[in-house]
Amino acid sequence: MPQLAFDIGFFAELPKIQPPVRKGVLDAWEKFNRLSLDQLFKDAGLKLESLTNPKDKQIRTIRIDQFWRGVVLAPTTGDTFVLLRVMQHDKAIAWARKQKSTINTVTRAVEIRDAATLDEITPAYERVAQASPKARLFEKFSDGDLSALGIDAETLRQARSLVDKEQLEVFAPLLPQDQREVLQYLAEGCTVEEVWQDIVAPALQAATQPVDTQDFETAIRHSRARIALVTASEELRDILEKPFAAWRVFLHPSQRKVAYRASYSGPAQVAGGPGTGKTVVALHRVKHLLGHLRDGDRILLTTYTNALVNALRAGLESLVEDPELRARVDISTVDGFASRVVAEVPDAVVLRPLQYNEEESRWAKAAEATGFDGSAQFLAQEYRHVVLAQDIRTIAAYEAADRRGRGSRLTAAERPLVWETVERFTADLAADGARTWLQTCAEAARLLAEKGPRYRHVVVDEAQDLHPAQWRLLRAAAPARPDDLFVAGDPHQRIYDSKVSLKSLGIKVTGRSVKLRKNYRSTQEILRWSTALLIGRPIAQLEDDGRNETLLGYRSALHGDGPAVHSATTEEAELDALVAQVKAWLDAGVGAGEIGVSARFKRTGSKAVARLKDAGIPAETLRTTDTAKEPTAVQVGTMHSFKGLEFRCVAVVGVTGEALPFPKAVTPPEVDAKQHETDLLSERCLLFVACTRARDSLYVSWSGEPSPFLREAGV
Numbered sequence: 068m069p070q071l072a073f074d075i076g077f078f079a080e081l082p083k084i085q086p087p088v089r090k091g092v093l094d095a096w097e098k099f100n101r102l103s104l105d106q107l108f109k110d111a112g113l114k115l116e117s118l119t120n121p122k123d124k125q126i127r128t129i130r131i132d133q134f135w136r137g138v139v140l141a142p143t144t145g146d147t148f149v150l151l152r153v154m155q156h157d158k159a160i161a162w163a164r165k166q167k168s169t170i171n172t173v174t175r176a177v178e179i180r181d182a183a184t185l186d187e188i189t190p191a192y193e194r195v196a197q198a199s200p201k202a203r204l205f206e207k208f209s210d211g212d213l214s215a216l217g218i219d220a221e222t223l224r225q226a227r228s229l230v231d232k233e234q235l236e237v238f239a240p241l242l243p244q245d246q247r248e249v250l251q252y253l254a255e256g257c258t259v260e261e262v263w264q265d266i267v268a269p270a271l272q273a274a275t276q277p278v279d280t281q282d283f284e285t286a287i288r289h290s291r292a293r294i295a296l297v298t299a300s301e302e303l304r305d306i307l308e309k310p311f312a313a314w315r316v317f318l319h320p321s322q323r324k325v326a327y328r329a330s331y332s333g334p335a336q337v338a339g340g341p342g343t344g345k346t347v348v349a350l351h352r353v354k355h356l357l358g359h360l361r362d363g364d365r366i367l368l369t370t371y372t373n374a375l376v377n378a379l380r381a382g383l384e385s386l387v388e389d390p391e392l393r394a395r396v397d398i399s400t401v402d403g404f405a406s407r408v409v410a411e412v413p414d415a416v417v418l419r420p421l422q423y424n425e426e427e428s429r430w431a432k433a434a435e436a437t438g439f440d441g442s443a444q445f446l447a448q449e450y451r452h453v454v455l456a457q458d459i460r461t462i463a464a465y466e467a468a469d470r471r472g473r474g475s476r477l478t479a480a481e482r483p484l485v486w487e488t489v490e491r492f493t494a495d496l497a498a499d500g501a502r503t504w505l506q507t508c509a510e511a512a513r514l515l516a517e518k519g520p521r522y523r524h525v526v527v528d529e530a531q532d533l534h535p536a537q538w539r540l541l542r543a544a545a546p547a548r549p550d551d552l553f554v555a556g557d558p559h560q561r562i563y564d565s566k567v568s569l570k571s572l573g574i575k576v577t578g579r580s581v582k583l584r585k586n587y588r589s590t591q592e593i594l595r596w597s598t599a600l601l602i603g604r605p606i607a608q609l610e611d612d613g614r615n616e617t618l619l620g621y622r623s624a625l626h627g628d629g630p631a632v633h634s635a636t637t638e639e640a641e642l643d644a645l646v647a648q649v650k651a652w653l654d655a656g657v658g659a660g661e662i663g664v665s666a667r668f669k670r671t672g673s674k675a676v677a678r679l680k681d682a683g684i685p686a687e688t689l690r691t692t693d694t695a696k697e698p699t700a701v702q703v704g705t706m707h708s709f710k711g712l713e714f715r716c717v718a719v720v721g722v723t724g725e726a727l728p729f730p731k732a733v734t735p736p737e738v739d740a741k742q743h744e745t746d747l748l749s750e751r752c753l754l755f756v757a758c759t760r761a762r763d764s765l766y767v768s769w770s771g772e773p774s775p776f777l778r779e780a781g782v
């Protein structure tokens with residue numbers, strides 16, 4: 068029976084297509100389902116017409132309505148057709164004539180290229196390359212290596228005509244999709260092996276036969292990253308009517324491979340720079356696990372902040388339709404989960420969670436009581452990074468504790484007094500009916516270790532910021548079995564003081580760790596600019612802090628303007644400029660709720676809200692609840708609170724020398740030299756996180772002296 072499948076290119080254009088035209092698409096789809104092949108080709112309304120002078124006879128057009136045409140891949144064999152684009156009549160015909168469809172002999176997927184334009188421009192580039200003193204872009208790769216990665220003879224000729232990445236960018240939108248990706252990653256500096264491992268291998272289909280380059284029917288089924296087969300009209304109606312979320316349907320092969328792998332023999336990890344779809348993969352993994360859950364089993368989906376919990380909840384709702392199935396997933400912050408565990412103890416005394424800013428004064432008080440003359444900051448860090456991290460409960464254990472990684476000196480003779488001060492601090496807290504969040508996590512981990520696990524699977528997002536006590540809790544939450552932990556995180560976005568190594572916690576992901584490289588959120592221009600903030604800074608891996616992470620090959624297929632930067636003389640002038648920028652975005656048709664304003668401090672954010680409101684622009688402090696409704700006001704928040712979120716347009720304000728790095732957030736080198744470096748890096752990463760929240764537009768401003776991070780990045 069014939070059917071009409073849908074190409075990702077059609078979905079990308081969907082927001083621009085009006086409802087009556089969408090209805091026409093639905094009608095066409097139904098016709099393909101209803102009619103025989105013979106009837107389809109004869110149908111006068113559909114007009115499944117071949118073109119005059121096409122590059123490919125398999126590309127035809129169909130009539131959607133009086134003015135609109137669909138461009139369809141109509142293979143000469145099989146009965147599956149693919150709707151590639153819906154365009155106005157003349158444009159559709161012109162575009163359709165130029166395209167050519169082929170089957171990639173390595174990935175076995177269908178590829179579409181703009182063959183006419185490529186044929187036209189390649190000779191000119193060849194001439195320029197011959198006259199150029201520059202080496203060819205792909206010189207160091209042999210024809211054999213390129214062919215093994217799926218580059219065919221035509222693309223090879225085109226690739227060989229290029230001398231730099233800018234030229235590749237001109238060719239990229241015209242090239243066959245899988246081959247385009249291979250060339251882009253090689254051009255970014257990835258090795259043949261890396262490209263094979265990360266890009267090609269995930270797309271491979273299990274097949275014993277050599278590929279049949281005429282069998283489009285099979286190749287369409289091998290093209291799940293780009294072609295969707297829709298089986299029910301409700302499903303299609305749903306896609307056409309709701310704002311289309313491509314991530315629900317089209318996963319990159321590297322994403323699909325991680326998310327839908329039948330089973331992992333132990334904990335698994337997905338890493339990758341901002342916007343590479345780690346959260347998307349985590350959600351799809353939950354969907355996969357739900358499909359295999361036994362009676363009574365449950366899943367914990369957890370992350371760092373409440374705003375992210377809401378985003379995960381909304382994401383799961385759109386991915387998993389069945390509410391009963393969704394009800395088998397608990398979505399909460401790690402701290403929230405810990406609170407639930409400790410509250411379940413019979414006769415549990417409710418303890419107030421201590422706010423982070425209360426902690427230091429309490430340490431000072433405890434030190435005064437015991438006569439410890441070191442700083443409160445030292446004590447707070449010793450407690451966090453040694454005592455709680457290693458779950459130390461006795462003086463003997465503390466005296467024997469490994470302090471590697473700490474940059475402050477402490478003699479054996481000094482340890483008893485530090486321990487006495489720790490005991491004083493915890494006793495005073497208990498007497499006041501309070502407890503730090505990390506204490507709650509540590510306590511919950513102990514309880515679970517005694518009582519046994521709660522969940523069959525635990526899926527963790529934003530894993531880079533979790534403290535060892537939180538990891539112990541998550542480790543204890545699920546039995547050590549295949550598929551117990553699935554961890555998504557990016558060490559470049561470590562903005563809280565938790566430099567953890569999964570290896571040191573006994574969570575081994577070696578051989579079950581995958582890195583995503585393609586950014587789906589921001590434009591390449593925004594990425595390049597933001598990534599410069601981190602260049603040359605060693606960032607420890609999440610898996611093993613003895614090794615460093617890289618952003619090699621990290622890239623976006625999207626293009627737009629580079630970030631705008633604005634230097635103001637005073638804070639007032641900077642706020643005026645912010646209002647002007649937000650107005651410009653609104654005038655360009657961006658919704659107020661699609662704009663985010665981020666600052667290092669809450670007080671800067673409050674001023675921005677007030678100033679925007681004075682100018683008649685709806686603005687509010689970032690909402691952490693009720694994500695069911697899309698915001699209709701500009702969202703303003705601290706850089707920390709922007710973690711994991713995204714906006715069409717982002718303004719990062721107050722990026723001054725005094726704010727980034729914020730001196731109070733950076734331990735003085737004389738207290739702890741290593742901590743000093745870690746804190747500085749967190750501040751740098753914080754700016755990186757804020758900037759990488761932007762999809763289309765990024766604006767960065769300061770008054771007076773700009774942050775040295777900007778200067779060092781060449782701004």
Ligand SMILES: Nc1ncnc2c1ncn2[C@@H]1O[C@H](COP(=O)(O)OP(=O)(O)OP(=O)(O)O)[C@@H](O)[C@H]1O
Nearest residue numbers: 313314317318319341342343344345346347587711
């Ligand atoms: N395969 C895909 N197709 C289309 N869009 C995608 C795909 N994967 C991810 N996206 C989109 O890219 C954006 C970033 O995805 P996501 O938030 O999962 O990335 P992330 O790696 O978790 O980011 P961060 O680490 O910065 O929080 C989202 O808008 C998401 O919908």
